[in-house]
Amino acid sequence: MKVTTIGTGYVGLVTGACLAEMGNHVVCLDVNPDKIRVLNEGGIPIHEPGLDAVVARNVAAGRLQFTTDVDVAVNHGTILFIAVGTPPGEDGSADLQYVLAAARSIGQRMTDYKVVVDKSTVPVGTAEKVDAAIREELTKRGVPANFAVVSNPEFLKEGAAVEDFMKPDRIIVGSDDEQATLMMRALYAPFTRSHDRLMVMDVKSAEFTKYAANAMLATRISFMNELALLAEKVGADIELVRRGIGSDPRIGYQFLYAGAGYGGSCFPKDVKALVRTGREYGQELQVLNAVEEANDRQKQVLVEKVVARFGEDLAGKRFALWGLAFKPNTDDMREAPALTIIEGLTERGAAIAAYDPVAMSEASRILSTNPGVSFCERAEHALAEADALIIVTEWKEFRTPDFDRFKTDLKQPVVFDGRNLYEPAMMKSMGIEHHPIGRSGKIAAR
Ligand code: NAD
């Protein structure tokens, strides 16, 4: 099939590359010429495991192209994915300006039947707005309306995006148009071969499903983070509690890890947007308000622990900080807890020596105006002369470091373990002062 993605970011690029991998002919469009130049020169503008190989293979096979030319892109695809950003507006609602601009650009050019797919995360009712925007442009041109708008939210996780796209848990298609539904089924058939994972529903339910999923996951995390704070006070161990409750299949083990708070380009903005939608319809989503508040609080917890240990005035103190990206296996810094933590520490006078395996160039761009932060080429370099180590992101390479260097390189062996990477009992036996999240240090019986 002929497919176009409008927007070549995390979602558009992964969608385009993975659809090309299944034999489709894909054109990826972006308004950002730098991104398209990098792609056309054989590079990948983001860090996403496995993506470079899929892109290279399909470019070489002539099935995947990148362009800034809107005419070429709109003419090419029969199925046009809108995969542009939907950042939070000032009031927290999803800003639809990029989605609607993409819709208009389709209406201004299309000449034959198109299935326009809302891949971006968009509030209920957006498909109607996309439909209206395209229709308006077609009317101006005097061209008959021959298109369908479909909702197909994306559930991939950064850091595992290619795998998630290739082996989806489910594919949600919101469609009221029979021909469009058939085309979406055909497009996704190679991804659902073992059993049918494609669910067709009405457009509004599909749009809603995406927010409901992210809100549910964010709720689990905030809930566990609050329990972790209480566990510390009562002397329980949140990791043992996680295993204890996760064994109930109604609860499950995943997404129950207490930590430094959730970040990323999705949870924070999607929780806000759903709260906003509720308000628009006169329904306050009280649970979600609390989820957001608890997360804002949680992003401060490591700062609070450092202040409790070293005092409110951190002038003259230096901290090693491992992990800048909002989660491992990505260079995405959007809403990363590390940014909040660095701000909290440097505004109290501390110096930060930071390290991240892939996010340092993005982080140094964002933190360029903060003179309190320096970046180290290797994790262990950050430890030198630091008063303590703070771990914010659970990259694999941090799981089994040379613990002796905590004792030889840090001024004193103090570790703030924001992702509960290390067993408290083991840290104690090695003489390392360990500050995890919600852990009492009881022996974890497996
Ligand atoms: P992104 O910022 O990485 O990419 C969006 C791209 O769209 C940018 O490169 C931008 O230049 C381009 N763009 C904007 N307007 C355009 C236009 N009119 N024509 C062509 N290109 C245009 O964003 P993303 O992370 O890929 O997210 C895209 C959407 O997918 C959002 O709604 C997001 O909520 C949703 N989503 C993201 C993820 C994720 O993990 N990143 C997962 C699921 C869903």
Ligand code: UDX
């Ligand atoms: C999320 C959704 O998982 C994905 O389905 C959706 O399509 C986009 O949003 P992503 O933001 O890439 O994906 O990362 P995710 O793995 O969900 O993690 C989000 C944040 O939650 C990270 O900051 C992570 O550290 C945090 N998290 C996750 C926890 O604090 N505890 C957990 O148990 C899981």
